[in-house]
Amino acid sequence: MIEHIDMSLVDWSRAQFALTAIYHWIFVPLTLGLSFIVAMMETIYVRTGNEEWKRLTRFWMTLFGINFAIGVATGIILEFEFGTNWSNYSWFVGDIFGAPLAIEGILAFFLESTFVAVMFFGWNKVSKKFHLASTWLVAIGANLSALWILVANAWMQNPVGMMFNPDTARNEMINFWAVLFNPVAIDKFLHTISSGFLLASVFVMGISSWFLLKKREEWMAQRSILITAIFGLLSSLMVAFTGDSSARTIAKVQPVKFAALEAHYNGKQNAGLVAFGILKDSDKKIGDKKVKDFAFKIEIPGFLSVLTEGDKNAFVPGINDLVMGGVAEYKGLTVADKMQRGTDAKDVLNDYKRAKLVNNKEQLEFIKEYFRSKNFIEENLKYFGYAFLDLPEDAIPNVSVSFYSFHIMVILGFFFILVCTLSLILVLRGTLLKNRWFLRIVLISIPLVYIASESGWILAEMGRQPWIIQDLMPVTVAVSQISTGSVMTTFILFAILFTALLIAEVSIMIKQIKTGPKL
Amino acid sequence: MMIKRNYFLPLYKVIHFYYDGFRNMSSWGKKVWVIIIIKLFIIFAVLKIFFFPDFLQKKFDTDSKRSEYVIDQLTNSPE
Numbered sequence: 001m002i003e004h005i006d007m008s009l010v011d012w013s014r015a016q017f018a019l020t021a022i023y024h025w026i027f028v029p030l031t032l033g034l035s036f037i038v039a040m041m042e043t044i045y046v047r048t049g050n051e052e053w054k055r056l057t058r059f060w061m062t063l064f065g066i067n068f069a070i071g072v073a074t075g076i077i078l079e080f081e082f083g084t085n086w087s088n089y090s091w092f093v094g095d096i097f098g099a100p101l102a103i104e105g106i107l108a109f110f111l112e113s114t115f116v117a118v119m120f121f122g123w124n125k126v127s128k129k130f131h132l133a134s135t136w137l138v139a140i141g142a143n144l145s146a147l148w149i150l151v152a153n154a155w156m157q158n159p160v161g162m163m164f165n166p167d168t169a170r171n172e173m174i175n176f177w178a179v180l181f182n183p184v185a186i187d188k189f190l191h192t193i194s195s196g197f198l199l200a201s202v203f204v205m206g207i208s209s210w211f212l213l214k215k216r217e218e219w220m221a222q223r224s225i226l227i228t229a230i231f232g233l234l235s236s237l238m239v240a241f242t243g244d245s246s247a248r249t250i251a252k253v254q255p256v257k258f259a260a261l262e263a264h265y266n267g268k269q270n271a272g273l274v275a276f277g278i279l280k281d282s283d284k285k286i287g288d289k290k291v292k293d294f295a296f297k298i299e300i301p302g303f304l305s306v307l308t309e310g311d312k313n314a315f316v317p318g319i320n321d322l323v324m325g326g327v328a329e330y331k332g333l334t335v336a337d338k339m340q341r342g343t344d345a346k347d348v349l350n351d352y353k354r355a356k357l358v359n360n361k362e363q364l365e366f367i368k369e370y371f372r373s374k375n376f377i378e379e380n381l382k383y384f385g386y387a388f389l390d391l392p393e394d395a396i397p398n399v400s401v402s403f404y405s406f407h408i409m410v411i412l413g414f415f416f417i418l419v420c421t422l423s424l425i426l427v428l429r430g431t432l433l434k435n436r437w438f439l440r441i442v443l444i445s446i447p448l449v450y451i452a453s454e455s456g457w458i459l460a461e462m463g464r465q466p467w468i469i470q471d472l473m474p475v476t477v478a479v480s481q482i483s484t485g486s487v488m489t490t491f492i493l494f495a496i497l498f499t500a501l502l503i504a505e506v507s508i509m510i511k512q513i514k515t516g517p518k519l
Numbered sequence: 520m521m522i523k524r525n526y527f528l529p530l531y532k533v534i535h536f537y538y539d540g541f542r543n544m545s546s547w548g549k550k551v552w553v554i555i556i557i558k559l560f561i562i563f564a565v566l567k568i569f570f571f572p573d574f575l576q577k578k579f580d581t582d583s584k585r586s587e588y589v590i591d592q593l594t595n596s597p598e
Contacts, residue, residue: 062547069551073562080571087574091589120548121540168582169589350594477592480574490570497561504554512547 010479012487013085020077023498027071029453033200034064035139046132056220059517070505089468089478094170097152104148111141154185156469158253166352166371187246194238199449201232206446209439226427233420251308257463259319260399261406267317273303287393323392335392342386385472397465405459412452
């Protein structure tokens with residue numbers, strides 16, 4: 001462990017990043033999904049020439065514009081935080097983030113900014129087809145921007161395609177395609193954008209339900225529900241499919257996170273999947289950490305084994321096995337093993353530093369070559385971050401947060417499949433207006449879909465603790481040695497700024513919704 | 520003279536497009552632009568300058584010094 005580490009500094013820096021990311025993520029998924037919904041509606045307008053569709057498109061485009069404008073640049077603050085609060089991490093990451101973030105910046109600026117102007121200023125000034133093309137390009141551009149950010153995040157969850165340079169203390173990208181096609185990146189991108197599509201669909205259905213409850217704009221509301229029920233249903237199925245794929249990938253590359261999200265402590269064959277559960281503290285411990293137990297659970301027998309290996313007899317290691325070992329079925333390395341390997345890697349880096357101090361060129365070349373050797377990378381360097389852990393149990397994330405965020409996300413995910421299916425059935429049968437109870441459920445689904453979306457990110461980021469870069473760098477090493485007071489001050493500033501932005505967004509949106517569609 | 524006018528025509532059209540768009544903006548559009556400007560000012564002119572200097576850029580002059588510092592951090596022997 002770094003000797004002078006101040007845990008309150010780490011905690012405040014993490015809290016600040018979490019606050020910024022959670023607020024940023026309020027704006028992003030609606031932009032991702034609503035852009036496509038608006039594009040689909042405008043396509044119908046251009047194909048049919050029906051002015052009602054234009055009116056409807058412009059209404060949802062207004063809400064898209066408010067959300068887009070309020071949310072724009074909120075992500076930049078995260079980059080500020082990297083440079084100020086997480087400087088060791090930013091340096092260590094090297095040029096890995098450079099290429100994806102540069103592409104994101106160029107795409108976001110040129111594609112989105114240019115065509116967003118055509119979307120809002122171009123009605124009756126450019127041709128219908130050019131306007132439609134601009135709307136589609138905004139949707140595609142927004143989602144492609146998300147790709148590059150998610151590629152960068154996926155690298156932190158599963159670092160690939162790079163080589164560590166001991167001379168600069170930076171990772172250098174040696175395979176762009178390995179970074180881009182990182183299995184975590186593919187799963188994460190598809191899961192994230194489809195969840196954005198679902199969120200926007202529920203948002204549109206919820207507001208349309210409000211219009212129906214108020215007996216206003218019935219034509220517009222029912223058409224909006226029809227489109228978004230189809231889009232939302234397809235998206236929710238894609239969310240489930242990509243979530244399943246994502247879970248399989250996590251089981252391979254972040255097994256402790258996978259075990260934590262199910263509160264699966266002791267590995268077994270025919271392991272069951274907990275569909276619903278309530279955790280409680282138990283008397284058992286792993287090292288110094290208390291083990292959670294179930295006060296109540298509903299389990300699907302064998303399903304966790306099927307989910308991970310496609311075989312109900314497969315052994316699924318638990319947190320205990322992964323951290324402490326001692327179970328014959330688990331053949332992998334324990335955290336204690338990885339700590340030794342990581343410490344060996346750190347010793348070699350120390351040797352390099354000493355050789356540099358005395359300018360021993362022969363030794364420097366030898367160690368540099370050693371850092372490039374496949375054997376050293378696979379056997380030691382891969383576990384570099386474990387050298388900074390004090391105890392094996394430090395590798396365990398917060399099990400309660402991981403478990404509940406995962407289950408809230410999944411339960412709500414299935415709830416939205418039901419909501420979209422019922423919406424579609426009722427609107428096709430023409431009985432939506434009669435079922436006011438259902439319209440109320442759809443309306444209250446709006447905050448629920450945001451909770452589901454944020455839960456996904458809480459799981460992704462809290463579940464991978466203590467790592468900022470999986471197995472390579474824990475958060476305690478990544479943090480800058482700045483004063484805790486300054487981090488607390490900016491935390492409060494951000495809380496005020498983002499809350500003000502959110503209030504502004506919600507109040508302007510509510511006003512526009514109450515005004516309703518105009519031509 | 521003709522060539523010069525044709526050359527600037529697309530640029531003029533683009534500028535006019537934006538000018539016209541901003542001039543005829545709806546009330547919600549004006550409100551969000553005020554918010555955008557205030558927000559960008561706070562982010563870039565206040566937060567970035569006074570609260571978020573780049574830690575390593577500010578502390579060291581050269582990349583080699585930054586590397587040395589991070590290696591010290593990674594090898595548990597801060598200077």
